[in-house]
Amino acid sequence: TGPAAEYECRTLSKETLMTTRIRTRVAIVGAGPAGLVLSHLLAESGIESIVVDQRTREEIETTIRAGILEQGTVELLAQIDGSRVHSVGSRHEGIELRFDGTGHRIDFTALADRAVWLYPQHEALKDLIAARLRGGQDLRFGVSVAGVDGVDTDHPRVLATDSDGLRIEIEADFVVGADGSRSCVRGAITGPHGGSFREYPFAWFGILCEAPPSADELIYSNSPDGFALISQRSPQVQRMYFQCDPDDDPNA
Numbered sequence: 001t002g003p004a005a006e007y008e009c010r011t012l013s014k015e016t017l018m019t020t021r022i023r024t025r026v027a028i029v030g031a032g033p034a035g036l037v038l039s040h041l042l043a044e045s046g047i048e049s050i051v052v053d054q055r056t057r058e059e060i061e062t063t064i065r066a067g068i069l070e071q072g073t074v075e076l077l078a079q080i081d082g083s084r085v086h087s088v089g090s091r092h093e094g095i096e097l098r099f100d101g102t103g104h105r106i107d108f109t110a111l112a113d114r115a116v117w118l119y120p121q122h123e124a125l126k127d128l129i130a131a132r133l134r135g136g137q138d139l140r141f142g143v144s145v146a147g148v149d150g151v152d153t154d155h156p157r158v159l160a161t162d163s164d165g166l167r168i169e170i171e172a173d174f175v176v177g178a179d180g181s182r183s184c185v186r187g188a189i190t191g192p193h194g195g196s197f198r199e200y201p202f203a204w205f206g207i208l209c210e211a212p213p214s215a216d217e218l219i220y221s222n223s224p225d226g227f228a229l230i231s232q233r234s235p236q237v238q239r240m241y242f243q244c245d246p247d248d249d250p251n252a
Contacts, residue, residue: 019167024050024138027158027172029145030179031060033121036128038176039137040080050170052143052160053179057129060141064208065121067233068092068218071114081134083127089119098221105217120233143168148175148188158185202226203246208239 026042028035031053039049053060069077069085077085093109095116108114132139142163150156158170177185204227212235219230226243233239 019169020162022050022168022170024048024170024172026050026174026176027156027170028052028176028178029158029183029185030177031055031125031129031139031141032178033124033128035176035178036125036132037076038178039132039139040128040135043132043135043137048138050138050140050172051132052140052145052158052168052170054144055141057141061122061126061129063122064233064237064239067118067120067231067239069117069119069124071116074117074119077124077127080127080131082131084123085117085119085127088123089117092116092118092217095217096215096219098219099223103219118232145179145184147184151175151188201246202243203248204229204241205244205248205250206239206241208233208237210236211238212236213238214240 025047026038026049028039028049028051031051035051035053039051042049055063069089074085074089077083093115094105094107096103096105098104108116129139140162143160145158145160147159148156149159155171155173156175158168158172158175160168160170162168175185175188177183177189179185213232214230218232221228221230227241228243229241231239231241
């Protein structure tokens with residue numbers, strides 16, 4: 001249980017399928033960086049929230065995704081108890097843009113007195129999850145959201161199923177969709193036309209390898225064959241991308 005929970009169970013059928021009703025100020029769908037940071041900021045302002053995510057905690061904390069944070073984000077994370085952004089992350093003072101066969105280094109520190117940090121997203125999420133649980137956050141994993149009801153009312157409801165297959169209804173003053181552009185929360189807000197979503201006719205093919213960094217900083221490259229990127233995740237792991245057709249089969 002958490003501070004957001006006020007439970008009322010009722011029988012839905014003879015199979016005694018139960019619905020758990022929860023009342024909170026803010027219902028956040030998605031325990032990624034956006035959802036967890038938002039719950040932290042809300043808590044600092046004395047506003048209760050509940051965060052749900054369809055993934056398990058292990059999946060969230062082990063799936064390797066983006067790795068670069070801008071300085072403002074780093075400054076915010078560094079204020080959260082238990083953050084390792086400065087002890088594990090590494091400061092990068094620039095990047096290289098490569099086109100027409102020539103590299104051009106952009107010196108962030110010289111130009112703007114700022115920097116970026118290499119701190120893999122899953123490491124930041126470990127910090128955020130631990131910090132929110134220590135703070136008493138109602139944070140639930142394995143919860144699949146089916147939709148949002150009452151979006152035109154003062155008390156919209158998130159309709160979901162927990163990891164045991166039991167139904168949940170979360171009534172809130174505000175519902176936040178922080179689970180990606182294809183989420184059902186987005187559809188509930190924007191309607192069937194999908195708002196301003198745009199899908200580009202190309203994709204990235206990512207290669208994650210156990211190898212030391214190929215370069216000290218990230219290299220973004222453009223050529224007639226498309227876009228490519230060399231990025232690091234840790235001193236032992238790097239990730240490389242190149243542009244491809246979204247319909248390409250990597251197993252072909």
